[in-house]
Structures are given as C-alpha cells and as structure tokens.
Amino acid sequence: MSFRCLLATMLAAVACAVLVARPAVAQSLEIEPANPTVQVGQSQQLEAFYVGPDGERTRDTTVVFISRSDAVPTSRTGTVTAEAPGTHEIIALRPGTENQDRIIKRISVTVPQPAVSNVSFDAPPAQVYTGTQVPLTVKALASSGREREDVTVQVESSNPDVATVDRLHRLRGRSPGTVTLTAHARDYEATTSVEVVENPVASLDLTGGADSARTGDVLDFEATPRAANGNAVGDAPVRYAVRTDHTEPRAPGATAEIGDDGRFVAEDPGQYTVVATSGSHTATHTVSVTPRDLNGSIKVVGRGQVSEVHTSDLWVWEAPSDGRDYAITGTWGGNGEAYFWDVTDPSDIMPVDTVTVDARTVNDVKVSADGRTCIISREGASDRKNGIVILDCADPTDVSVVTEYTNRLTGGVHNLFIYEDHVYALSNGRRYEIINIEDRANPERVTDFELETPGPSIHDVWVDDGIAYSSNWDDGVVLVDVGNGVKGGSPSNPVEIGRYTYPSGWNHAAFPYDDPETGKNWVIAGDEAFPNGLNTEN
Structure with missing residues (x-):
C-alpha cells in the first residue's frame, strides 16, 4: 500500500471515530x-x-x-x-x-373513594300536605363525614298510598296518614317518619314582579298559599317555574330563570310567564322583556406602548407628591419589569420609571389608599421564592424597593390587595395570606384564610369596608369579615359571612360596588371561560 493510500485510510478511521459518537448513558x-x-x-x-x-x-x-x-x-x-x-x-x-x-x-x-359508613336524611320534613311535593336530601357518608356523591341512595315509602318517593328523592303526599321512609346505600340504611295531613290551601296569590322589564333586570315575585278563610298557609311548599312564550328560534341556553326565592331574570327579550305552584293550585304572571339597549362607543385617546412583552395588570392613582395621576403596569412572560406612567393627560401618556425584580411575571400590581405604597407580585422567580415586593411609590418618578416578602408565598402570588396596612396575597391559588405592613420594611404574617371544601381554588381577592370578596371558581364568590364587624371578624380572625355559587364554576374575579343612587350594595362577578369567547376562525 502506498503512503498516500495509507494516510487516507488512517484519516478515514479517525473521522469515523470522531463522527460516530458513543451513545450517552441516560440519567x-x-x-x-x-x-x-x-x-x-x-x-x-x-x-x-x-x-x-x-x-x-x-x-x-x-x-x-x-x-x-x-x-x-x-x-x-x-x-x-x-x-x-x-x-x-x-x-x-x-x-x-x-x-x-x-x-x-x-x-x-x-x-380511592372512602368506604361508605353511614346513610342519613338531612333535615327531613316531619309533616307534608296532601297533593304537595317536597324534595328530600339523603346522603351516603364516609366515616369522615364526607359525602359519597357517586353512591346511589334509594328511598322507599312504607305505604305508597299515603306518600311516594321518586328516583330524584321527591316526596309527594297522597292521602292523610303516617309513613316510614327508608334510605338504602350499600349495606347501610336510615329511616324517618313523615305525617301526611289534609292540604288546607284553597288558593294561591302571586304578587310582586312587574308587567315589563329590561333584559338583566331582577324582579322579585312572592307566592302566598291561602286557606279558605284567606289566612296565609306559611308552611305550604311553593315551586316556581318560568315559561318562555317565544315563537322564533332561540340560541341554546336558558333565556330566563327564576329561583326558589321567586327572583326572576331574563337574558333575552320576549314574553315570559312566571308560574307558581302549590299542590293543585297555580298562579301566573306574564312579563314583557325588552332589550336593555345600552349603546355607546369607546374611543382610544392614548397609549403607553410596551411592545416586547405582554401587559398583565394596571392600577391608577393620584400621587401625594405632586397631585398628578399615575399608573403602574405589570408584565407577563418578561424579565420582571413594572412600569410607571404619568397619565395626567391621557392623550400623552409618559413613562416615568421602571422597577425590575427577579420574576418572569409581575402578575398583579396594587397601590395603597394613601398612594405611598405599591406592592407587586412575583411568579417565576429564579430562586423559586416568588412572593411579593413592597415599593415606595410616594414619588412615582423615583420608585424604590423597600423589601420583599416570601413567607408561605413561594408557590407564586397571582393576585393581591392592600387594605388598611394589610396585604391580602393569594398563595399558590389555594388561600390568601394576610400580612401586616404597618412597618413596610418588616412585614409580619398575621394569618391566612382557606376554604374547607375539598381541593379549594382561589383566583382573586378584593377588600372593601372590612369585607374580603374572593373569587373561588367552583366555590363562587366568598365574603369574609376581616374588620367590618358583621361577624366579629378582623385581619387576625377572618370569619366567613357567606358565599354565592353558580353552575358554571367559572368565577374568576369579583368587584364590590355601592350604588349611591339606590343605596344598594352589589358584587359584580366575572367569569373566565376558555375557549368560549375566543374565536380564531378567519
């Protein structure tokens, strides 16, 4: 073999050794x-x-x-x-x-599902009237008291001639007498006795409401069962329903509804008949609903341009230093910037300062009522501590970092609110932490509030007049006394006042509003529903 051929062979072998890498051993x-x-x-x-x-x-x-x-x-x-x-x-x-x-x-x-250990009636009626229908609540329970909603409970009547129970656990009185109801679930059973008495109702009045309304108006109806002598029969059950008198095709979904308390609302214009029933007696009232017809226009007068990242949130306030109007905006999927703007002239929005923190997203921004303290939330911090950052924004043109706070907030803070020297900061979408910031440089944890429902979730919190309004998806809007006094609550002792849930389970935000004209207090609940409302078709 010539030297040239030998050299070519050697170079080819070396090239193969370089190009054919040994397979890496996986970790x-x-x-x-x-x-x-x-x-x-x-x-x-x-x-x-x-x-x-x-x-x-x-x-x-x-x-x-x-x-x-x-x-x-x-x-x-x-x-x-x-x-x-x-x-x-x-x-x-x-x-x-x-x-x-x-x-x-x-x-x-x-x-796994916990084993059934008990079955029980929940507040069963002791007495029902003939001809009326009453819903029963019967539950299969685990030893912890948790309801097994997946377990079918069957209810039987000892005498169907006196009373019957259908598959939906609706009790109907048929003739005077006493029956024993027996509930069965797995190997367990429970019993309760119900007396059926003659129905004294001779007529049914339907009052309240109105003859006409706009879409979205809530009308209060009240049905009153009365005996032959005209006296009200207060314990006679009443059921409400609404009949839609449309003649043209409608879109899917409920165009109007009425609750067990007689409150009626229509989402679409048209003729609706409210029907109240008590035993064999009915009463009706027809409502003509017209469009709300809220027409208007929105004009963009100015823009604070941020082109390289998405804007996550904003807050506008009047600065105590110069009396001008300023705004702070957060950023999503960026490098942790919070931008400050002079918005005194909306047609000429000017950037005045920027604060950068360790985060991928500054998801929420809030300013205290006195305009001196700004708090921004962090998600995606490199050290995974996340939490909140407290800023001194008394002079929005020269904002400084006071301190950061991460205790029990490492899962990320999606939303927060400042109220009377306290911060209400969401923690990992499960609860809100309550933090005292009277000394801004040394914030101190006070307590937290978390629902006791299985796997609770929370998206937003807003505090007004000592009441915290939190948005909790399936658990709806939850009102908590954190200083109002209606339930004896305080920041260190938050006490639930009540909650409002609705079927979609999409509750995403809530805003309390006091109407100065009517004196009524309102809560505006907003939903987040994907992909509804998102149309990407050309």
Whole structure:
C-alpha cells in the first residue's frame, strides 16, 4: 500500500471515530413509592433518587415536587396530602446544572373513594300536605363525614298510598296518614317518619314582579298559599317555574330563570310567564322583556406602548407628591419589569420609571389608599421564592424597593390587595395570606384564610369596608369579615359571612360596588371561560 493510500485510510478511521459518537448513558429520576395510593385525609412522603450515567443511585434532596391538582396538595419536599378521590398527577423536577439537563418525572397518585359508613336524611320534613311535593336530601357518608356523591341512595315509602318517593328523592303526599321512609346505600340504611295531613290551601296569590322589564333586570315575585278563610298557609311548599312564550328560534341556553326565592331574570327579550305552584293550585304572571339597549362607543385617546412583552395588570392613582395621576403596569412572560406612567393627560401618556425584580411575571400590581405604597407580585422567580415586593411609590418618578416578602408565598402570588396596612396575597391559588405592613420594611404574617371544601381554588381577592370578596371558581364568590364587624371578624380572625355559587364554576374575579343612587350594595362577578369567547376562525 502506498503512503498516500495509507494516510487516507488512517484519516478515514479517525473521522469515523470522531463522527460516530458513543451513545450517552441516560440519567434518570426514580420516585418511591412509584405509584402511591393515599387515602382521603392522609399524607404520604415521596422520596426522589437520582440515577447517574454510571448507574449509581443516590437520594436527591434537590428535587422539587409540584402538584397538578388541588385534590392532592403537595409540598416542595414531596409530602402529598389527599383531599379528593381520583387519579392525580404530581411532577418531580430535578433542576439542571451546567453539566446536566434538568429531569422531569411524572407520578400518578391514586386517591380511592372512602368506604361508605353511614346513610342519613338531612333535615327531613316531619309533616307534608296532601297533593304537595317536597324534595328530600339523603346522603351516603364516609366515616369522615364526607359525602359519597357517586353512591346511589334509594328511598322507599312504607305505604305508597299515603306518600311516594321518586328516583330524584321527591316526596309527594297522597292521602292523610303516617309513613316510614327508608334510605338504602350499600349495606347501610336510615329511616324517618313523615305525617301526611289534609292540604288546607284553597288558593294561591302571586304578587310582586312587574308587567315589563329590561333584559338583566331582577324582579322579585312572592307566592302566598291561602286557606279558605284567606289566612296565609306559611308552611305550604311553593315551586316556581318560568315559561318562555317565544315563537322564533332561540340560541341554546336558558333565556330566563327564576329561583326558589321567586327572583326572576331574563337574558333575552320576549314574553315570559312566571308560574307558581302549590299542590293543585297555580298562579301566573306574564312579563314583557325588552332589550336593555345600552349603546355607546369607546374611543382610544392614548397609549403607553410596551411592545416586547405582554401587559398583565394596571392600577391608577393620584400621587401625594405632586397631585398628578399615575399608573403602574405589570408584565407577563418578561424579565420582571413594572412600569410607571404619568397619565395626567391621557392623550400623552409618559413613562416615568421602571422597577425590575427577579420574576418572569409581575402578575398583579396594587397601590395603597394613601398612594405611598405599591406592592407587586412575583411568579417565576429564579430562586423559586416568588412572593411579593413592597415599593415606595410616594414619588412615582423615583420608585424604590423597600423589601420583599416570601413567607408561605413561594408557590407564586397571582393576585393581591392592600387594605388598611394589610396585604391580602393569594398563595399558590389555594388561600390568601394576610400580612401586616404597618412597618413596610418588616412585614409580619398575621394569618391566612382557606376554604374547607375539598381541593379549594382561589383566583382573586378584593377588600372593601372590612369585607374580603374572593373569587373561588367552583366555590363562587366568598365574603369574609376581616374588620367590618358583621361577624366579629378582623385581619387576625377572618370569619366567613357567606358565599354565592353558580353552575358554571367559572368565577374568576369579583368587584364590590355601592350604588349611591339606590343605596344598594352589589358584587359584580366575572367569569373566565376558555375557549368560549375566543374565536380564531378567519
């Protein structure tokens, strides 16, 4: 072989050795237990093990655990608590380094349904009238008291000639007498006695409401059952319904509705008949509903341009330093900027300052009532501490950072509110932390408020007149006394006043509003429903 051929052969061999890389030995993450099963109300500790390229398996405490579901809240160190049955996903994340890629491991957690241990009637009626229908509430319960909604409960009457119960647990009185109702669920049963008496109702009056209304107007109707002598029969059951008298096709969905309390509202114009029923007696009232006809126009008079990132939130206030109007805007998916603007002349919006913090998103921005303190929330911080940042904005043209606060807020703060030297900051979408900021440089945690429903979620909170209005998705709008006094509450002792839920479960924001003309107090509830309202078709 010639020297030239030998050299070419050697170069080809070297090239093959360079170009054909040895396959890398994969690194992996192992979780114990691999497929955990946790009973409702109990906790399980997950442990992470890193398997290196050499196959060596070592315990890894750098792994962070993240729950994909509120049904299994999970600490960063891997303590899983089961709050609702089902199969849920948890993510284990091993951060990357200069020499190693990050590793993501998905763990399936099974939370079995708790066993039925009891069946019970909830406040059953002691007496019903003939010809009337009364709904029964019957529950299959676990030992914890949690209802097993997936378990069918059957109810039987000892004498169908006196009273019957249908598959929807509606009790109907047929003739005078006494019956025993028996509820069955799995191997358990419960009984209750009901007396059926002659119905004294001779007529039914329907009052209130109006002959005409606009779409969205709420009308209050009241049905009164009366005996032959004209006296009201206060314990006679009344059912309300609404009949739509449209002749043209309508879009899917309820065009009008009426509640058990007689409140009626129509979303579409047309003729509607409210029907009240008590036993064999009915009363009706027809309402003509016209469009609300709110027409107007919106004109853009100015713009504060931020072109490189999305804007997340804004707040406008009057600065105590010069009496001018200013705004702060947050950023989403950026580098942690919060922008300050002079908006005194809306047609000439001017940027006046920028504050940058360690975050991917400054999701919420608020300013105190005195205009001196601004607080911004952080999500996606590099150290994963997130939390809030307190700013001195008395002079919006020269804003300074006072301090940051991360205690129990490392899961991210999506929304917050400032009220009377306290911050109400959402924590990981589950609760709100209440923090005292009388000394802005040294904020102190006071307490928190979290619903006791399984897997609670919260998106927003607003405080007015000592009442916190939180938006809690399926749990609706929740009102909490944090200083109003109606329930003896305070920032250190928040007490729930009540809540309003509705079927969609989309409650995303709530804004309290006091109408000076009528003196009524309102709460405007906003929904977030995807993909509804988003049209991407050309």
